[in-house]
Amino acid sequence: MPLSNAQARDLNALLHPLTNLKLLAERGPLIIERGEGVRVFDTAGRDYIEGMSGLWCTSLGWGDKELIEATAEQMRKLSYGHVFGGKSHEPAAALAEKLKEVSPFPVGKVFFGCSGSEANDTQVRFAWYAANARGETKRKKIISRRMGYHGVTLASASLTGIPAIHKGFDAPFDFAVHADLPHHYRGAEPGESERDFSARLAANLEALIAREGPDTIAAMIVEPVMGAGGAIVPPDGYFDAITKVLIRHAIPLISDEIVTGFGRTGEWFGCAKYGFEPGSASVAKGLSSAYLPVSAVLLSPELTEIIDRESLRMGSLGHGLTYGGHPVTTAVALKTIEIYQRRDIVGHVRHVSPLFLARLKRLEEHPLVGEARGVGLIAGLELVADKKTKAHFPAERMVAQTAVSFAEAEGLIVRPLPVDRIALCPPLIITEAEIDELFDRLTRALDKTADWAKREKLL
Numbered sequence: 312m313p314l315s316n317a318q319a320r321d322l323n324a325l326l327h328p329l330t331n332l333k334l335l336a337e338r339g340p341l342i343i344e345r346g347e348g349v350r351v352f353d354t355a356g357r358d359y360i361e362g363m364s365g366l367w368c369t370s371l372g373w374g375d376k377e378l379i380e381a382t383a384e385q386m387r388k389l390s391y392g393h394v395f396g397g398k399s400h401e402p403a404a405a406l407a408e409k410l411k412e413v414s415p416f417p418v419g420k421v422f423f424g425c426s427g428s429e430a431n432d433t434q435v436r437f438a439w440y441a442a443n444a445r446g447e448t449k450r451k452k453i454i455s456r457r458m459g460y461h462g463v464t465l466a467s468a469s470l471t472g473i474p475a476i477h478k479g480f481d482a483p484f485d486f487a488v489h490a491d492l493p494h495h496y497r498g499a500e501p502g503e504s505e506r507d508f509s510a511r512l513a514a515n516l517e518a519l520i521a522r523e524g525p526d527t528i529a530a531m532i533v534e535p536v537m538g539a540g541g542a543i544v545p546p547d548g549y550f551d552a553i554t555k556v557l558i559r560h561a562i563p564l565i566s567d568e569i570v571t572g573f574g575r576t577g578e579w580f581g582c583a584k585y586g587f588e589p590g591s592a593s594v595a596k597g598l599s600s601a602y603l604p605v606s607a608v609l610l611s612p613e614l615t616e617i618i619d620r621e622s623l624r625m626g627s628l629g630h631g632l633t634y635g636g637h638p639v640t641t642a643v644a645l646k647t648i649e650i651y652q653r654r655d656i657v658g659h660v661r662h663v664s665p666l667f668l669a670r671l672k673r674l675e676e677h678p679l680v681g682e683a684r685g686v687g688l689i690a691g692l693e694l695v696a697d698k699k700t701k702a703h704f705p706a707e708r709m710v711a712q713t714a715v716s717f718a719e720a721e722g723l724i725v726r727p728l729p730v731d732r733i734a735l736c737p738p739l740i741i742t743e744a745e746i747d748e749l750f751d752r753l754t755r756a757l758d759k760t761a762d763w764a765k766r767e768k769l770l
């Protein structure tokens with residue numbers, strides 16, 4: 312199909328992140344015009360179930376009237392304000408207070424930004440600042456994990472363990488140390504149980520810490536469920552095993568809750584789901600259901616106290632963002648959390664998740680699917696050439712990308728991730744009927760992909 316005028320204009324002017332540029336040039340972008348509930352509509356009026364909540368973020372779906380009204384009301388009242396130099400405003404303070412209330416671990420204070428990357432860069436700065444304040448000036452390294460995703464700004468891109476984010480950008484910087492990817496399906500030895508695999512990864516972490524020097528490590532950062540690195544649910548016993556190692560070496564744990572915060576796993580936060588207590592957490596995305604860009608760093612009372620004390624000694628905290636704690640974004644986030652509570656969104660996720668996970672599990676019977684694993688309303692599928700040997704398809708055949716294109720033609724948006732994985736992360740408001748529709752569309756797309764793979768002699 313020739314490109315439409317809108318597509319041609321887009322290609323001429325817009326730099327598209329994390330996009331297969333060859334496919335983009337051939338097909339042009341899918342231009343979305345409007346959204347309603349769990350669906351978005353393209354310029355021809357075709358509907359798509361948004362099985363990815365945009366970029367893992369629109370938890371309350373599109374067009375929520377309360378959020379739109381909260382935005383307009385705050386815009387009318389105070390369209391901008393900041394929290395530098397002794398100024399403040401009610402929405403930022405109220406949101407900080409609300410985050411302290413809903414956090415599953417004790418929080419002293421909250422710091423606001425606009426994006427997940429900023430929140431994680433802030434985590435690195437605060438980890439160094441706190442270590443320096445304690446006189447532990449050698450503690451500079453931050454452990455993250457291979458295929459972990461923490462953003463693309465300079466520090467967060469280094470924490471990210473995905474080669475495509477590093478290549479050509481002189482990343483990662485050497486403060487970032489990458490530990491094992493906790494993916495049992497790919498990483499386990501033959502016959503190794505999930506718990507044994509977790510214990511082995513914890514032993515590897517112990518060895519890595521010994522190698523690097525425990526007194527050189529400022530923190531470890533983890534996503535409770537890995538997002539962009541493959542939508543990977545941790546193996547049984549994983550967090551229990553690794554947190555024991557971290558506690559033994561007094562290494563603070565940062566929970567990157569940017570995807571898992573606010574109900575995604577069926578608990579308010581991923582750390583609560585997996586039973587660990589971090590010293591700090593990053594939140595964004597679901598924080599405002601992506602109605603406006605806002606992120607936050609939640610700090611334990613101990614970290615708060617060190618940062619406050621050091622800032623007092625220095626004269627002020629030398630960190631801050633023009634739009635951090637913006638009155639409109641914080642007002643919308645506050646309304647979002649109020650809606651999560653009032654409409655019991657976490658309860659809803661728990662109610663519909665069994666159907667989501669049952670329909671997901673059924674896909675493991677599909678000839679293309681090696682693994683289908685999820686929790687709450689997030690899941691990853693892995694497409695393989697041979698289910699027994701778990702052999703990958705040739706990378707250049709882009710099988711997951713092909714499946715995602717078939718899904719798009721069926722009216723479903725899902726996302727291909729490395730290697731031949733497909734992520735599912737629908738809005739948390741999705742109903743059981745919509746879950747069935749999502750999986751019906753996905754199954755048809757996988758059937759078409761299998762037919763194509765057979766024609767291409769890939770299966």
Ligand SMILES: Cc1ncc(COP(=O)(O)O)c(C=O)c1O
Pocket residue numbers: 366367425426427428429431460461462463534538539567568569570595
């Ligand atoms: C777990 C996680 N951390 C950090 C980020 C970075 O957030 P942003 O794109 O808002 O900078 C993302 C974005 O996808 C994420 O999934």
